[in-house]
Amino acid sequence: MQGYGWKGLLGMGLLGMTLPAMAAGQQLNLFNWSDYMDPAIIADFEQETGIEVVQNYYNSNAELFAKLNAGGDSQYDVIVPSGYFMPRLIQAGLVQPLAPEGQSLAGREAILEEFRKPAYDPEGRYTVPYLWGTTGIVYNTEIWPDPEPSWSLLYDPEVNPDQPFALLKGDAQFTFGTACAYLGEGFDCVGQDPWKKAARQVIETRHRDNFVGFVDATATIEQLARGVIQAGIAYNGDLASKQAENPDVYGKIGFFIPREGSQRWVDVMAIPARAPHPEAARAFVRYMLKPAVAARLANYNYYTTPNAAALEQVDGVLRRPPVMPDAEARQALHFAPSVQGKQLQWLQQLWSEALSR
DSSP states (O other): OOOOOHHHHHHTTTGGHHHHHHHHHHHEEEETTOOOOOOHHHHHHHHOOOOOEEEEESSSSSHHHHHTTTTGGGTTTEEOOOGGGGGHHHHTTTTEOOTTTTTOTGGGGGGGGGGOOOOTTSSOOEEEEEEEEEEEEEEETTSSSSSOOOOOOOOOHTTSSSOEEEEEESOOHHHHHHHHTTSSSOOTSHHHHHHHHHHHHHHHHHTTTTEEEEEEEEEHHHHHHHHOOSSEEEHHHHHHHHHHHHHHHHHTEEEETTTTTTEEEEEBBBTTOOOSSSHHHHHHHHHHHHHHHHHHHHHTTTTTTGGGGGGGSSOOGGSSTSSOOOOOHHHHOOOOOOOHHHHHHHHHHHHHHHHOO
């Protein structure tokens, strides 16, 4: 870790100083997904702390990993990876603990219990949850007024013989999870046997005449609105945001969580191993843990906050479907299992075969 070490900070008494006094004149390099941060939050943080925020963006966890592995862990101060991806970053030594051994970052007590020690970070040492949401099927309600909430809308040629559709771009494990769920293997499938079945299902799907391709979530919604496709995969908050912005254009798009199971995802904040401004990074994470700030972030992105103290401050649209799943839908949601080592090699190999055959 560059900058002051923990002992130096403790010895100088800097951990107890106010944010402006500690951080005046510093810089924070934030590496985040595109359009995932309220600019007003950044402006208020800069004014309160004196820390200038420089933002850079990535479009996938794989891109984030490649940048960090190529030296970016010494260029960025805060990153926002998906939770399931964290074990890869931890194992590669690309992130550092948020607080010294035996201590906890101030503000963590506001986090919902289910996010305090998750499987991707069992001791809660490396991450603070940012936002969470769900991934499901979006579709044209004029074509399917009341479809069965099932992955069969995408994978079964008898259910959808001719309407153009797409699968989600860029995530091998998620796509295999959807195929596994459809095949009765469970969305949280792991291992060679279920992944082989999933790969075969993906290959069969790719060769159907009405399969358009792999499309990212935001583009899927836009293509649905334009009639390029009639069904695909997207994130609940993205659709809710678009419908609130322009109900005339996006109002005919429906969303459901397949009954066979789908993804409950969570994105997290973490600090790279050699962050150039680690004290500014911790100041930023603590700031984002403030309930009022967490609520503003959720309201901006139309996703659900994992901050218990912020829930009463979020907009009403965030308390009902599709942003807040109902009780039945929540039972079908799963966190993506973390895979690494040989399992990760199998996943990547089978994914390559599924895309090339």
